[in-house]
Amino acid sequence: MPKKKTARVPRRKVCKLCLDRVERVDYKDEKRLMRAITDRGKIVPRRISGNCSRHQAQITRAVKRARALALIPFVNDSYR
Amino acid sequence: MREYETVFILHPQVDEAGIEQEIEKVKQTIEGAEGEVTGVYKWGRRKLAYPIRKTRDGIYTLIRFRSGPEVLKELDRRFKLNESVLRHLTVHSDGEPHPPEHRGRDRRTERSHFRRGGRGPAGGDGGGETHEQRPAERETVAREQPAAVEQPAAVEQSAAVEQPEAAEKTSAGETSAAGDAASGSGTSE
CATH class of the missing domain: 1.10.287 (Helix Hairpins)
Structure with missing residues (x-):
């Protein structure tokens, strides 16, 4: 099948946390925070995740708190 | 008066009685300054995401309380002096939606x-040097x-x-x- 030469239309991203109607991102919410970081442990940037600024700010803060408490890693073990 | 919550991680070698003692100490610190403890949640022993002071486990405890801001300084000071506390964090909690005890236990599910991510590149882009690390x-x-x-x-x-x-x-x-x-x-x- 020949490749179509159409430009990729970027799909508009929606903040997942807004969809879930999350009021506050909690630093104890390990499960959610693990989804907000990459496999190396970095915080997923807004341009990738599509989060709104309010929620991204909350995530950032929560991730940093959770790291301090060793709930989530600074760096994944296998990359150390 | 504001609502705060503090999480502290005790060294895994602290025994049950020791845990109770530490909790009691924190309570006294808060109540001594006319604060009010509103909840004690023991998460228990769980794996740390990275080793702290050569240990891979920790005993987590969360305490919620209402007090004036001066208590935080005293708490912080005591935690720092206490050798069996690996980490501690005190934050202002404004009616957080999550029940504080809903994680605890050992959760390595994630x-x-x-x-x-760890095993993804194993076959692909390996240079000679990195190969040595892979078995480990x-x-x-x-x-x-x-x-x-x-x-x-x-x-x-x-x-x-x-x-x-x-x-x-x-x-x-x-x-x-x-x-x-x-x-x-x-x-x-």
């Missing part, structure tokens, strides 16, 4: 998320597997079962996403 990498991955396989697989499966079978077929994208972690851990055996 490890599967990491493993995907695999070993650590393998060791973590037993725990990781049991939990997420069970959770994902039960989630999949709840859906009607017809829906399962039509929304293949959704179910595969849900089963992703389960299948990921399955193939790695």
Whole structure:
């Protein structure tokens, strides 16, 4: 099948946390925070995740708190 | 008066009585300054995401309280002096939606998320130098597997079962996403 030469239309991203109607991102919410970081442990940037600024700010803060408490890693073990 | 919560991690060698003692100390600090303890939640022993002072486990305790701001300084000072406290964090909690005890225990379920990244490049872009590190990498991955396989697989499966079978077929994208972690851990055996 020949490749179509159409430009990729970027799909508009929606903040997942807004969809879930999350009021506050909690630093104890390990499960959610693990989804907000990459496999190396970095915080997923807004341009990738599509989060709104309010929620991204909350995530950032929560991730940093959770790291301090060793709930989530600074760096994944296998990359150390 | 404001609502605060403090989490502290005790060294795993502290025994039950020791834990109670430490909790009591914190309570006294708060109540001594006319604060009010509104809740004590023991998460118990769980794995640390990274070793702290050569230990990989810690005993987590969360305490909620209402007090004036001057208590925080005193708490912080005492935690710092206390050798058996690995880490501590005190934050202003404004009616947080999450019940504070809803995580606790050992939760390494999200490890599967990491493993995907860890073993991804194994076949591909390897340079000569990095090859030496890989066996070690695999070993650590393998060791973590037993725990990781049991939990997420069970959770994902039960989630999949709840859906009607017809829906399962039509929304293949959704179910595969849900089963992703389960299948990921399955193939790695």
